[in-house]
Amino acid sequence: MAQRRVTVQSEVGLHARPAALFVEAAAKAGGEVTVAKGEGTPVSAKSILAVMGLDVRKGDEIVISAEGDDADALLDRLVEIAEAG
Amino acid sequence: MLHVLAPVPGTAVAMAEVPDPVFAQGMVGPGAAVQPAPRPQEAVAPVSGQVVKLHPHAFMVLADGARGVLVHLGIDTVKLDGAGFEKLVEEGAHVEAGTPVIRWNPADVEAKGLSAVVPVVALDADTGAVDAPARGEVATGDALFSWS
Numbered sequence: 001m002a003q004r005r006v007t008v009q010s011e012v013g014l015h016a017r018p019a020a021l022f023v024e025a026a027a028k029a030g031g032e033v034t035v036a037k038g039e040g041t042p043v044s045a046k047s048i049l050a051v052m053g054l055d056v057r058k059g060d061e062i063v064i065s066a067e068g069d070d071a072d073a074l075l076d077r078l079v080e081i082a083e084a085g
Numbered sequence: 086m087l088h089v090l091a092p093v094p095g096t097a098v099a100m101a102e103v104p105d106p107v108f109a110q111g112m113v114g115p116g117a118a119v120q121p122a123p124r125p126q127e128a129v130a131p132v133s134g135q136v137v138k139l140h141p142h143a144f145m146v147l148a149d150g151a152r153g154v155l156v157h158l159g160i161d162t163v164k165l166d167g168a169g170f171e172k173l174v175e176e177g178a179h180v181e182a183g184t185p186v187i188r189w190n191p192a193d194v195e196a197k198g199l200s201a202v203v204p205v206v207a208l209d210a211d212t213g214a215v216d217a218p219a220r221g222e223v224a225t226g227d228a229l230f231s232w233s
Contacts, residue, residue, distance in 0.1 A: 012163050017105075020112040048113045049153040049208045052145065053137060 002071040004064050006082045014056035014082065022081050023048045031068030033078075038063070045078070087232040088147055090182050090225075092128045093123040093191075093203050097219040097229060100204060107159045108204040113155065114154045116206040117218040117230045123192035123201070127173065127185035128158055129225055131205055136178050136186065141170035144186055145208070152232065153208040158189055160200040169193045183226050207232045 010018040014035075024047035034042035035051060038061050043050035045064065051072040056062055064078050089098065096119065102117050103109045130136070134148035142162035145155045158170065171188040172181060191201035207215050210232060218230040 016108050016163065020107045024112055047209050049145075050148075052155075052208075055138070 002066055002075055003069055004075045004079050005061060005067065006050050006064065006079045008056055010082070010084060011061065013058050014054065014062070015052055018081055018084065019048060019051050022078060023051055025074070025077050026082060027069060029066060029068065029074050031066060033064070033074065035065075036063045037061075042070050044059045047056055087132060087152055089116070089154055089207070089229050089232055090129070090131045091119055091219065091227045091229040092131045092186075092205060092225070093119050093121040093126055093158075094225045095191075095203075095223065097218075097223045098202070099218070101153070101204075103160065103202055103204050103214060104200050108157070108160075108206065109183045109228070111212060112214065114206045114208045114210045114214040115212045116184045116204060117215075118202050119158070119223060119229070120202050121191040123195065125190040126225070128156060128187045128189060128203070129223060130180040130182055130184045130186055131156060131229065133180065133182045136174055136176055136180055139164075139172060139174070139176040139186070141167035141172060141187065143172040146180065151218040152210075153209055155204070155206040156186075157204050157206070158187060158201070160195060161200060162199060164199070205229055
């Protein structure tokens with residue numbers, strides 16, 4: 001299990017466009033991908049409902065975890081989306 | 086089968102016509118959109134369930150504890166920071182389909198140079214799960230699409 005911590009920089013947090021891009025990227029992965037707000041309970045990063053339900057705001061820290069061979073490349077991409085302003 | 090109602094009065098259009106790729110390309114899910122009548126109005130819950138997210142410009146109702154329907158009042162309206170939108174229920178409330186959730190005026194949104202079109206999205210649904218989308222004039226509470 002690979003894991004990254006990142007502070008969300010998007011003005012709208014992980015909602016609307018950033019949330020859609022995030023879930024779209026995660027959904028392409030073969031293995032399980034989760035996201036949690038801070039030390040909260042991880043939810044599936046492949047579900048827009050779950051991701052928007054986390055209510056991640058600008059400045060919140062999230063923890064993204066992924067399994068599988070492509071985990072590192074995927075996490076790079078997800079971090080990039082979360083850090084985009 | 087979940088019947089999803091028009092949350093606002095106006096003209097039902099295909100999601101592909103929404104001027105935002107997040108919605109037009111179905112990135113958050115399939116559905117339909119309504120070009121709202123340009124007058125003050127109350128946006129209502131499209132399904133019965135729990136209002137799991139409530140922003141001034143958008144809300145999400147979770148039906149059957151499993152299926153989330155997103156109603157987004159206009160495009161990029163998060164930029165308005167709530168101005169011109171009045172919440173009529175509390176986040177977490179249980180509502181019946183047709184319950185007023187947000188009071189707003191699409192004409193004010195358009196006057197600020199934004200599109201007031203209202204995408205109604207079956208979150209996480211497969212494209213084929215949405216059927217019989219309405220087209221043309223709809224009143225608040227008319228059938229907008231069904232979700233199998």
